[in-house]
Amino acid sequence: MKNQxxxxxxxxxxxxxxxxxQFVSLSGLSGILAGLYALIGAAVAKTMIDAERQEYITLESTTFRNLIILAFLVLVCSVGTAYFLTVKKAKKANEHIWNATSKRLIINFCIPLVTGGIFSILLLKNGYFGLIAPITLIFYGMSCLNASKYTLRDVRYLGITQIILGLIAVEYSGYGLYFWVIGFGICHIVYGSVMYYKYDR
Amino acid sequence: MKSIIQNINKTFDHRIRLGIMSILMVNEEADFNTLKELLGVTDGNLASHIKALENESYIRIEKQFIGKKPNTKYAATLEGKNAFRQHLEALEKLIHKT
Known part of the structure; x- marks a missing residue:
């Protein structure tokens, strides 16, 4: 009895x-949905780029502006969904959404992410378009890796996968959109599904 | 057998004190509300157990102000960490013995 x-x-x-x-209420379903948004976004982007085949896309062109708006839309939808579903899951588990662990998670996720974001904008400004896809993947991967200490372990493997993809993407600079599809689309769906089956149900 | 029982620390022989120490072992510091939320206890209950641990100087209390609101943070002392580790080892040995 005492032993028990x-x-x-x-x-x-x-x-x-x-x-x-660790903040464990992170929703796996939101990963799947973020992946789907990314795939839809990429499909729209592809048709936009194909329509401009004969023209060179420059920083000033409307196509470029539309692409940026599209990317921003995908980001807002993904973050919004993640927030909404995580709040729902946290409520169910009786965990406060805004506690010490979730704050630590967000801060540690955002430091590499914001660094990568600023870096990408500076690259764009200086005309290094070819490196945007690998840079965003690598920095996003490092954000996940950094955040994984404060949440579910699976995020760590998602991060490592993104970093490897990003490094491969450096060698194939014309295919950035496809690497984005694999990294932000398919990887999110795969890891999101794993997390959904492991923790959400 | 007797020596093992001696290592079981009486101060930690309570669920809430064990909980406070567990949290402070892996977090540099934690404030009152965080502890309360994690352990699911009332203010008075938590305060009395904190007092007990403080009396053994197993935890350290840091009072500060965030704006005008007082905020009290707790951290495990080196002494407390060592005592807790010994307690855990003793628990493990007890379980493996049988």
Missing amino acids: NYLNDLKDIKELMSRST
């Missing part, structure tokens, strides 16, 4: 240690 108590003690300790450091 000690065993429960150890179980409690382990549970509290992970719950106090």
Whole structure:
């Protein structure tokens, strides 16, 4: 009887240690949906680029502006969905959405992400278009890797996959959109599904 | 057998104290509300267990102000961490013995 108590003690300790450091309410479903948005976005982008075949896309052209708006739309939809579904999951698990662990998660996710974002904008400004796809993938991968310490382990593997994809993309600079499709689309759907089946149901 | 029982620390022989120490082992610091939320206990209950751990100087209390609101943070002392580790080892040994 006494032994059972000690065993429960150890179980409690382990549970509290992970719950106090990791935000576990991250929704897997939001990963799947973010992947789908990315695929739709990429399909629209592809038709927009194909329509401009004969023209060179420059920073000033409307096509470029539309592409930026499209990318921004995909980002807003993805983040919005992730927030909405995570709040829902947190409520179900009785976890506060805005606690010490979720704050740490967001801060650590955003540091590499914002760095990569600024870096990409500076590259665009200076005309290095070819490196945008690999740079965004690599920095997004590092953001996931950094954030994974404070949430579900699967995010770590998503990050590593994105980094590897990004490095490969450097060698194939004309195919940026396809690497984005694999990285932001397919990878999110695959890892999102894994997380959904492991934790959400 | 006797030596193992001696390592079981009486101060930690309570679910909430065990909980406070577990959280402070893996977090540099935690404030009162975070502890309360994680452990699911009342203010008074938590305060009394914090007091007990503080009396053994297993945890350290840092009072500060965020704007005008007082904010109290807790951190495990080196002494507390060592004591907790010994307690865990003792628990493990006890379980493996049988």
